[in-house]
Amino acid sequence: MPSTSVDHSGVPARTAASAPASGRLRSNPWLTLCAVAFGLFMVQLDGSVVAIANPAIGRDLNASTAQLQWVTNSYLLALAASLILGGKLGDRFGRRTFYLVGVAGFAISSVAIGLSGSIGGVILFRAVQGLFGGLLMPNTLGLLRAVFPPKKFGMAVGIWAMVSAVSTALGPIVGGLLVEHVSWESVFYINLPIGVLALAFSAVVLPQSKNPAGHQRFDVPGVVLLALGLLSVVFGVVKGETWGWTSAGTWGAILAGIVLLVLFGWYETRVAHPLLPMRLFRSSALTVGTVVTALNFFVLLGAVFFVMLYLQNVRGCTPVEAGVRTLPLSLASLVASPLGAALTGRFGARFCMPLGMALQAAACFGLLTWSTDSSYATMWPPFVALGLGVGMVMAASSDAIVGNAPVQDGGVAGGLQATTLQIGGALGTSVLVSVISARVGSTLGGELTAAGVPAAAADSLKEATDAVAMGVAPVSDTMPTQLRAAVVEGSGQAFMNGLHAASLVTGLLCVAGAVLAAVGIRKSAASG
Incomplete structure (x- = not known):
C-alpha cells in the first residue's frame, strides 16, 4: 500500500487543506x-x-x-x-x-x-x-x-x-x-x-x-555489544535468587554485562x-x-x-x-x-x-x-x-x-x-x-515457632521457603487442624516480613x- 512520507527537517507544516485527498x-x-x-x-x-x-x-x-x-x-x-x-x-x-x-x-x-x-x-x-x-x-x-x-x-x-x-x-x-x-x-x-x-x-x-539523512552503514557491532550487555546484566540479576547473590556466577554475569555496556558506549563515540x-x-x-x-x-x-x-x-x-x-x-x-x-x-x-x-x-x-x-x-x-x-x-x-x-x-x-x-x-x-x-528465609523458622509450631516441625518446614516466598503456606491435608492453622499463621507472617x-x-x-x-x-x- 502506498504511504505518505513525513518531513523530518522541522515541525510538520502540512495541513489538512494542503494534503492530497488520498493522503x-x-x-x-x-x-x-x-x-x-x-x-x-x-x-x-x-x-x-x-x-x-x-x-x-x-x-x-x-x-x-x-x-x-x-x-x-x-x-x-x-x-x-x-x-x-x-x-x-x-x-x-x-x-x-x-x-x-x-x-x-x-x-x-x-x-x-x-x-x-x-x-x-x-x-x-x-x-x-x-x-x-x-x-x-x-x-x-x-x-x-x-x-x-x-x-x-x-x-x-x-x-x-x-x-x-x-x-x-x-x-x-x-x-x-x-x-x-x-x-x-x-x-x-x-x-x-x-x-x-x-x-x-x-x-x-x-x-x-x-531519518532523511540517506543511506548509512548499519552499526552491527553496536547491536551485538548492546544486546549481549543487556542480556548479561539482566540474566545475572534474574539468576541471583537461585545462584545466590554472593556467587561468582551471579557477579560474573553482571560485571561482564557492565563491561560490555561500557565498551558499547566507548565504541558508539567512535563510529560515524x-x-x-x-x-x-x-x-x-x-x-x-x-x-x-x-x-x-x-x-x-x-x-x-x-x-x-x-x-x-x-x-x-x-x-x-x-x-x-x-x-x-x-x-x-x-x-x-x-x-x-x-x-x-x-x-x-x-x-x-x-x-x-x-x-x-x-x-x-x-x-x-x-x-x-x-x-x-x-x-x-x-x-x-x-x-x-x-x-x-x-x-x-x-x-x-x-x-x-x-x-x-x-x-x-x-x-x-x-x-x-x-x-x-x-x-x-x-x-x-x-x-x-x-x-x-531468615524469619520463617522464628515466625513458625512463635505461631505455635513445634521447633522440630518448624526446622523441617524451612525447606519450604520458596513456596512461602510466593505466599503459599506449606500445609497438607494430613496435618492436624491446630498445627495446620499455626503453619498458615507463621508462613503468612513470614511472607509479610518479605x-x-x-x-x-x-x-x-x-x-x-x-x-x-x-x-x-x-x-x-x-x-x-
Whole structure:
C-alpha cells in the first residue's frame, strides 16, 4: 500500500487543506496517535496480564517457580535487548513498516504461546513475542515525534503514557476474568483480535516516516555489544535468587554485562553512524528521564507482582477479585497521565517527575502497614498513590527523553525509553522476589515457632521457603487442624516480613529518584 512520507527537517507544516485527498487520513496526527495506541495497549497489557496467569500456567504445565519466572523474564529480556535496535531500524527504513511488522509478529507469537502445550514452548515463544514487541514499541513514540509539532507533542505523550499505564494496570483485571472464566491460554489469544484491528486501522492512517539523512552503514557491532550487555546484566540479576547473590556466577554475569555496556558506549563515540548516538546524553533532562523511567517500572511491575501474590495466595482472592481490588490503581493511572502531561507542559518535567516519584514512595511506605488480615481501607490508598505516581512519571519522563531528542532520532529515543522501562520491570520483579525470599528465609523458622509450631516441625518446614516466598503456606491435608492453622499463621507472617522488606527497598529507591529528578533536571534548566 502506498504511504505518505513525513518531513523530518522541522515541525510538520502540512495541513489538512494542503494534503492530497488520498493522503488526508495520513496527514492527521491524532489518527496516528489512535493507531499506535492499539499496539501499545497490546504490548503493555501482555506485560502485566501474565502475573495473573502464572499460577494457572504452573498448575497446568507442572512448572516450577523458576520456570514461571522465565515466562516473564524471557519476554522482558528479549524485549529489552531489541528495543533500541527496533527504533534504529524504524528511523532508517521506516517507522510505519517496523511498527506493522511488530504488531503482526506479536499477535502471531501470542497465539503460538497458547498452542505450545509445554512450559518450554511458552518460554520460547514469550521470547519471540518480546523480539516483535521490540520492533513495535519504540516506533510508537518515533511516529508521534515525527507528526506532532512541539506545542502538541507533550499532550500526545500524555495520552500515550495514559494508554501505557492503564493497560499495564488493567492487566490483572483482564487476566483474572480470562483465567477464571476461560483459560490461561486466552490471555495470549486475546492479542490476535487486538492485533488484527491494529493492523487494519494502522495500514490506513499511519504515515511513513524515517531519518532523511540517506543511506548509512548499519552499526552491527553496536547491536551485538548492546544486546549481549543487556542480556548479561539482566540474566545475572534474574539468576541471583537461585545462584545466590554472593556467587561468582551471579557477579560474573553482571560485571561482564557492565563491561560490555561500557565498551558499547566507548565504541558508539567512535563510529560515524552509531546505533545509539551518545550525543543524546548531553541533555541531562534526557539522562535523568532515562534513569527515572527505569525506576518507575521497577516499582510498578515489582509491586504488582508481590501484591498479586499477597491478594491471591495470602488473602485467598480469586484472580478476578484480586484484579478488582487493584482497580483504584488503574483509575488513578487514567487520571494521572493526561494530568501529568498538562503539569509537565506548564511547570516542566523537573516539577512533575519528582512529584510522581514522591507519590510512589508514599505508596510503598504505605504497604508497610499491611498485615495478613488488613482491611481494604488499608489497601486502596497505596494503590491510588502508586497509580498517580506512575502516570505522572510516565508523562514527564517521555517528554524528557523523546522531547529532548532530535526528530530524526525519535525512534532511537523511543527505543531508549522503552528499553530502560522494560529493564526496570525485569529488575523489579527479579530483585524484589530475591528480597522477599531472603527475608522469608531468615524469619520463617522464628515466625513458625512463635505461631505455635513445634521447633522440630518448624526446622523441617524451612525447606519450604520458596513456596512461602510466593505466599503459599506449606500445609497438607494430613496435618492436624491446630498445627495446620499455626503453619498458615507463621508462613503468612513470614511472607509479610518479605513484603515489608520489598516495600522499604522500593520506597527508598523512589525517594532517591525524586531527589535525582529535582536536582538533575533543575541543573539542566539552569544551564540551558
